[in-house]
Amino acid sequence: MRSGWQRSLLLPLCVTVVLSWSLLPIAWQVTTSLKPNAELLSLPPLFPSAPTTEHYRVLFEEQSFHQSLINSAVVSVLTTVAALVIGALAAFPLARLRIAGKGMFLGVVLAASMFPAIVTVGPLFVIIRALGLRDTWWALVISHTSFALPLTIWILTNFMRELPDDLYRAARVDGCTPWQAFIYIFVPLCRPGFAAAAILVFLFSWTEFLFALTFTATEASRTIPVAIVLFPGIHEIPWGEMAAASVIVTVPVFVLVALFHKHIVLGLTAGAVKG
Amino acid sequence: MKAFSDTRTGTMFLAPAIVILSAISLYPICALIWLSFRHHVLPFDIDQFIGLENYTALLSTARFWNSLVVTGYFAILSVTIEIVVGVVIALLLSLSFRGVGWVRAAVILPWAIPTVVTAKIWDWMFQPYVGVFNYALEAMEIIDGPVNWLGSPVLAINAAIVADVWKTTPFVVILVLAGLAVIPQDLYRAAAIDGASSWQTFWHITLPQLGTVLMVVILFRVVDAVRVFDLLYVMTGGGPADTTETLSIYTYKILFQTLQFGYGSALGVTMFLLVAGLSLVQLWIGRDMFRRMIGKRV
Numbered sequence: 243m244r245s246g247w248q249r250s251l252l253l254p255l256c257v258t259v260v261l262s263w264s265l266l267p268i269a270w271q272v273t274t275s276l277k278p279n280a281e282l283l284s285l286p287p288l289f290p291s292a293p294t295t296e297h298y299r300v301l302f303e304e305q306s307f308h309q310s311l312i313n314s315a316v317v318s319v320l321t322t323v324a325a326l327v328i329g330a331l332a333a334f335p336l337a338r339l340r341i342a343g344k345g346m347f348l349g350v351v352l353a354a355s356m357f358p359a360i361v362t363v364g365p366l367f368v369i370i371r372a373l374g375l376r377d378t379w380w381a382l383v384i385s386h387t388s389f390a391l392p393l394t395i396w397i398l399t400n401f402m403r404e405l406p407d408d409l410y411r412a413a414r415v416d417g418c419t420p421w422q423a424f425i426y427i428f429v430p431l432c433r434p435g436f437a438a439a440a441i442l443v444f445l446f447s448w449t450e451f452l453f454a455l456t457f458t459a460t461e462a463s464r465t466i467p468v469a470i471v472l473f474p475g476i477h478e479i480p481w482g483e484m485a486a487a488s489v490i491v492t493v494p495v496f497v498l499v500a501l502f503h504k505h506i507v508l509g510l511t512a513g514a515v516k517g
Numbered sequence: 518m519k520a521f522s523d524t525r526t527g528t529m530f531l532a533p534a535i536v537i538l539s540a541i542s543l544y545p546i547c548a549l550i551w552l553s554f555r556h557h558v559l560p561f562d563i564d565q566f567i568g569l570e571n572y573t574a575l576l577s578t579a580r581f582w583n584s585l586v587v588t589g590y591f592a593i594l595s596v597t598i599e600i601v602v603g604v605v606i607a608l609l610l611s612l613s614f615r616g617v618g619w620v621r622a623a624v625i626l627p628w629a630i631p632t633v634v635t636a637k638i639w640d641w642m643f644q645p646y647v648g649v650f651n652y653a654l655e656a657m658e659i660i661d662g663p664v665n666w667l668g669s670p671v672l673a674i675n676a677a678i679v680a681d682v683w684k685t686t687p688f689v690v691i692l693v694l695a696g697l698a699v700i701p702q703d704l705y706r707a708a709a710i711d712g713a714s715s716w717q718t719f720w721h722i723t724l725p726q727l728g729t730v731l732m733v734v735i736l737f738r739v740v741d742a743v744r745v746f747d748l749l750y751v752m753t754g755g756g757p758a759d760t761t762e763t764l765s766i767y768t769y770k771i772l773f774q775t776l777q778f779g780y781g782s783a784l785g786v787t788m789f790l791l792v793a794g795l796s797l798v799q800l801w802i803g804r805d806m807f808r809r810m811i812g813k814r815v
Contacts, residue, residue, distance in 0.1 A: 332534035335527030358744035360765040365548035388541030449631035451747040467633040488634040503622040511695040
């Protein structure tokens with residue numbers, strides 16, 4: 243269909259353009275994080291004359307960045323576990339049991355995934371303040387879990403639906419309770435679905451900003467995205483430290499994408515949520 | 518009898534999800550509507566019922582209308598560019614060549630990184646004196662002196678759209694790639710036999726076959742672009758002179774900088790109705806496609 247010269251010349255050119263567009267901004271941030279302060283104030287030089295880890299040192303030794311790192315990790319992991327457990331429990335009857343109002347429930351779940359966070363953040367703030375949960379991990383875990391649930395339920399329901407119909411019936415005939423069928427048959431068979439959902443939920447919680455900005459007050463619970471925005475700049479904007487923090491928060495994302503991009507694609511095409 | 522017992526078991530499985538979704542997603546919507554009819558300012562314990570006053574105040578506020586226009590401009594332009602660029606990149610990556618898997622993974626990366634980082638990356642590149650963007654443009658002699666991209670009322674929103682396109686196009690690429698993969702190859706063979714050009718094949722086979730996928734992508738992208746917050750909040754904070762202040766950012770400022778929870782909630786309700794309305798309109802336009810899709814899935 244395509245002639246030889248097009249494939250051998252045009253294709254590499256187009257791929258290079260696409261790769262540069264996707265990766266150069268990130269590479270530039272990495273370069274920035276390694277530049278000494280003096281070289282951040284002018285261009286050229288494009289590249290640091292002597293790469294330095296000074297900005298990384300400042301992050302950990304002067305700004306207690308490790309606390310933000312811990313906060314982000316704890317919140318994301320707890321959110322992922324909670325969303326997967328609650329989501330799997332909900333997906334099973336939606337995919338397999340004959341229950342009244344199933345379609346309506348899925349409709350509500352789908353509608354809930356469309357709610358802009360900015361719409362609920364006000365009332366949620368009032369609730370969280372009243373419960374005394376402000377500036378705790380729990381405020382973020384609960385709100386993130388709730389926002390990740392529609393996507394999780396949607397993905398897992400789709401995966402459980404694709405298992406053969408007879409599986410559940412055979413299990414029941416053999417004397418399994420619905421609970422046993424769920425734990426011993428459906429959960430193990432849906433591993434790819436769990437992997438896809440887990441990665442998407444983790445990424446959502448790891449990168450979430452609005453709730454994290456609103457419900458945290460001190461570095462005791464502040465996650466990395468909020469820490470990056472609230473970096474103390476006394477005289478000028480600390481571009482070097484912000485770049486270093488950006489690089490650190492991107493590393494886990496980079497690893498997840500490199501290892502599991504097929505699962506991400508699988509989850510997104512099953513769920514088609516999160517922009 | 519059987520259906521009844523299934524419903525009881527099912528409800529037990531569903532209970533945790535119902536509890537958390539009701540408490541964290543549905544209850545706040547109700548609270549929002551209730552608050553929007555009240556004069557409620559947080560620090561002074563002011564709280565009284567004022568009916569529709571928040572809404573009439575909103576309709577006569579120029580800043581509200583400005584935020585609507587900004588939101589519309591941002592959503593229309595960013596989604597249009599993302600769809601076009603996304604389809605082109607997806608077509609490229611649907612070809613089979615060595616290393617295509619790695620290229621696909623690399624293309625996903627901007628979508629996966631935190632939006633806050635995206636905002637900082639582009640903020641840094643758009644800086645007038647130390648930004649690499651001006652440096653490159655000056656080196657190519659396209660501009661004479663430094664351009665203040667994020668400080669100019671005309672340029673700031675467009676600069677933000679560039680950043681948004683960078684971040685969200687991968688989402689379009691992923692879904693369109695999945696859509697391309699399920700187009701029957703017979704259609705292409707038939708087109709080749711009929712002597713169709715690549716261009717004709719694209720317009721008459723690829724694009725119509727992508728219809729459903731594109732409807733879904735546009736639905737999600739429009740809803741997402743209309744509620745855009747993180748990117749603009751970090752990049753411009755709504756400035757300069759409110760030219761990048763979208764409805765979300767305006768709402769956030771009213772809620773958490775002025776603590777006017779009543780008026781802020783009226784803005785929230787408006788936002789909710791806007792998003793719900795846009796979704797319903799799109800679902801209605803694509804009703805036949807969605808019916809077919811759900812019929813296939815359920």
